Amino acid sequence: MIVPPLFSPLSPAIHPRYAEVDSRTALWAEAHRIGSDELRRRLVRHEIGSFAARVMPYGREEVVQLMADFVLWLFGVDDGCCEEGDLGCRPGDLTETLHRLLRVAQNPEAPVLPGDPLAEGLRDLRARVDRYATDGQAARWVGHLREYFFSVVWEASYRSTGTVPSLTDYTLMRLYDGATTVVFPLLEMAHGYELQAGERDRRDVRAAEEMASFVITWDNDILSDHKERSGDGFFLNVLRVLEADGLGRREAMATAIAQRDRVLVAFSRLTDHLTATGSPQLRQYMAGLRSFVRGSQDWGISSVRYTTPEDPAGLPASFTGTPTDDSPDPLGIEAVAWWWDEVPPAASPVARRGARRTRRGSLVGTA
Known part of the structure; x- marks a missing residue:
């Protein structure tokens, strides 16, 4: 099925050292x-370094490299253990x-899984996290890794029975099993700042994070649908969930696109508001979330x-500047309806015209 151009109001960018990052990630995977x-040969063709470079276009190169290596490691877990390996159908053993x-990530010196490639790779990643992160950022990185692990076990339970969750349950699972939250601390590390707890724990900031995760994972589901349907194994994405609810394939595609469009409109409005009202660190964090969303989109339509x-x-x-759904109302997914409580209302057309006149008057007055 042809995927139409997706809506994106966000600006693209890429780190100038993307090619070098990608080459080093291939070497890291081999080392x-x-x-x-066979999996490693496939992964190194996916230009994961360019993905990290799109997410952190202005970040410290060492942290861009760390993210690229970490994402390849995550694919090693997701593809190798969960989707294509036997463990992916055995939730207990996967746990x-x-x-x-997780113990390796928490305490890399612990004699757990000695010599195991994924464990040794994780030990290297944790050492580099400690090099560039504060104690708080390192702890959050481990905590988000726990969320990811917990959610992929939930996914494995569906794979083991060949069943499909409800849309609400799928949404809850997808907010974490896409490993988006594990990237959030790296956005700070790449630019050398740390959000204060008073801002990090705010509901509106968490809403912005979850909206970013929603858009990134819905985009991934839409763009990977052809690849997943062409495979032999069990696959689970939002299109299959919607089809299980009775929609045809084309209607499911249109519905999923409308859902991500509505959330992306709300995300843009909320991050604009937080950028205008937040501290310098919060403004930087909102820029990081927006780059994460757009970088994922650009990589998604270009990676083999x-x-x-x-x-x-x-x-x-390419992308379009017009959403298929810009309704200010919440989606019909109860678990995330609270996001819209945090989104400032859109200015009315009259207010927008007045603001434009005010801006023009200010420019004339200062001439």
Whole structure:
């Protein structure tokens, strides 16, 4: 099925050292033997370094590199253990493995999984996190890794039975099993600042984070649908969830796009508000979230992971500035309806015209 151009009001950018980052990530994967030989060959073709470079276009190169290596490691877990490995259909056994990996992340000196490629790769990643993170950022990184592990076990329970969750349950699972939250501390680390607890714990900031996760994962589901349907194994994405609710394939695609458009409109409005009213650190964090969303979009339509040139996926080559759904009302997903309590109302057309006149008057007055 052809995917139409998706709405994005966000500006693209990429770190100038993206090619070098990508080359080093390929070397890192080989040095740590991440995944099987065949999986590793596939992963290094996906230009994961350019993904990190799009997410952190102005970040410290060492942290961009850390993110690229970490994302490849995450694919090693997700593809190798969950989606394509036997553990992905055995939630109990998967829990054991992931719990041991979590201990490696918490205490890399612990003699857990010695010699295991994923564990040794994680030890290297944790050492580099400690190099560039504050204690609080490192703790949040481990905490978000726990969220990711917990959610992929939930996903494995559906894979083990070949069932499909409700839209609400899928949304809750997808906010974490896409590993988006694990990237959030890296956005700070890449620019050398730390959000204060008083801002980090605010509901509106958490709403902005969750909206970013929603858009990134819905985009991933839309853009990876062709690849997943072409495979032999169990797949689970929002299109399949909507189809299980009775929608046809085209209607499911249109509905998923409308959902992500509505959330992206709200996300843009909320991050604009937080940028205008927040501290310098919060403004930087909002810029990081926006780059994360747009970087994921640009990589999603360009990486061979999703374009699958041997069996073209029919993905768009560009984005549109017009959403298919810009309603200010919450989605019909109860678990996330609270987001819209934090979104400032859109200015009326009359107010916008008045603001434009005021700005023009100010310019004339200072001439």
